[in-house]
Amino acid sequence: MRVVCVAGIRGSGKTRLIRGLTEISTDKGRQTAVIVNEDGETPYDDAFIRRHELGAFFIRGG
């Protein structure tokens, strides 16, 4: 398992980047998961999670 961290201020495009990297990763046949520090609405909808068989883990606070 390789852990890739994405930091940045709100609005920097973190979710968009991770969604895009997830697509590329799963296109290559890699099982992919994400841990999101949720401070609002979840950025990973069910359709996206199902389509990419994405493992999604959420934490709150911070």
Added chain:
Amino acid sequence: MGCSLAASLVDKLKEAKRKLAPDVLFIEASEMVTSQELRNVTAMGKRDVRYETGPLITLINGVEFEFLWNERRRLVSDQVNGADWVIVNRTEALDNGQLARLREMLSGCGDRLLTVQGLDRSAIESIAAAIGL
């Protein structure tokens, strides 16, 4: 990052490894987390489960960077300085002067700095290639 949040993140990291053992695990940090904090937390989980870490990416919205650099420099600086890659997006919205100032402000990043015009598929493919994903 507080202790409880750090502990929660480590717990989720270990849970992800035990339940799925994915090839790639992305951590999307909240905006207040610095690169060093992320390094410390991701190192903590290695006591219990095996995984590789990296790269640590700091993403910057180029349009907002100058304002953030002036108003929230400590945080932005802490995110930029400890990162393996600093990626500035939306550079298509900057004029030449703004782009030059941005490069000057981030000159310390050297070849860790990537700029992209937006986060479309081709830009993300170039990022994936750069970070070896």
